[in-house]
Amino acid sequence: MSLSTTDRTTVTRHRERARTERADLHAVLDAGLVCHLGLVRDGAPVVIPTGYGRIDDTVYVHGSTGAGWLRIADGAPVCLTVTHLDGIVYARSVFNHSMNYRSAVVHGPVRHVTDRDEQLAALRAIVEQLSPGSWEHAREPDRRELAATAVFALDLTEASVKVRTGPPADDEADVAAGDRWAGVLPVRTVFGAPEPCPTLPADAPAPAHVADRRPE
């Protein structure tokens, strides 16, 4: 299924980088750990890093009901962006330097989640996005914790996906000059060895969902 096209999801620069399949959008979102959520406060933009989770064509974020950035009205416009930096593109010219990346930008009105079942499913999706296996392993939220947690939904109705891959695009004259290196330095996210909480024995083995975890 294709992504719908609106003015603000139409890629105007480097159209060849646009991806138009819904599966591409899901893939970029599902591979991420942090999103950057934009909202408007007093006419000015605010961009906050936060965790998120996806269920079908809805993405969820959450926060403490005491957090200032959550003072956002039901239905207010937000923008949720997820970016993966895959490589630094070194060109013969400064001008053609670039990045290899995958990014998804989702626009739409935020919806306050008030249904208890949806709230719980959303929290599960958020936790499983950040730390797959934790919902089963850890203690589930109790009534007090759920009451302290606000959950917001954003439909994946209006979104754009951009992907750049491959080598630099140098000018012919710069390639012909032959005197400069060009190429890509891959960038990857990796996990280190799990560090047990100091309240545990130092040799307490991490469970498989942590110890065997690999980046998407």
Added chain:
Amino acid sequence: MSLSTTDRTTVTRHRERARTERADLHAVLDAGLVCHLGLVRDGAPVVIPTGYGRIDDTVYVHGSTGAGWLRIADGAPVCLTVTHLDGIVYARSVFNHSMNYRSAVVHGPVRHVTDRDEQLAALRAIVEQLSPGSWEHAREPDRRELAATAVFALDLTEASVKVRTGPPADDEADVAAGDRWAGVLPVRTVFGAPEPCPTLPADAPAPAHVADRRPE
């Protein structure tokens, strides 16, 4: 020197994570490769990933003069956020799961850079942030390329920095129960082996500024 405090840079949630020294702000910015720039278009927020560079207490972004997202008026409010994810914090409870991170959020009016010297210095800072050494190694921008590049400045006057480090903060009862693992899975950004442009011999050695590069 301390960061100034305004309503929107006062951390309201997890105050212990706030950093108030200007050096902390510089450190978070200088260690990054991508920022997320927020602006307001037709009353809605738009959040775009892009490169950036810092000179003293000004941060710069750039883009093609043909890019739609650059249609932003001189003086319009923007928000520039840089986030480093340092670890996934596994707690005994789902509720206390968290992330270790460093983030900087800068607010202010954007300034169109029209001075040629400042434009060139800003481009150099942006290139050197993404690819240190490239300004010396690669061909500098010519007149046509400079004309095609818009540069925007944002003063670091109004900014907040948040840092979370260390183990999970579990409830005492969950720790006492003793039946669940908790700890931190470190997250790191690493570089792979440089991949020469296909127009170069496959064994063309990358120069030291690429081959010896390590993440900040």
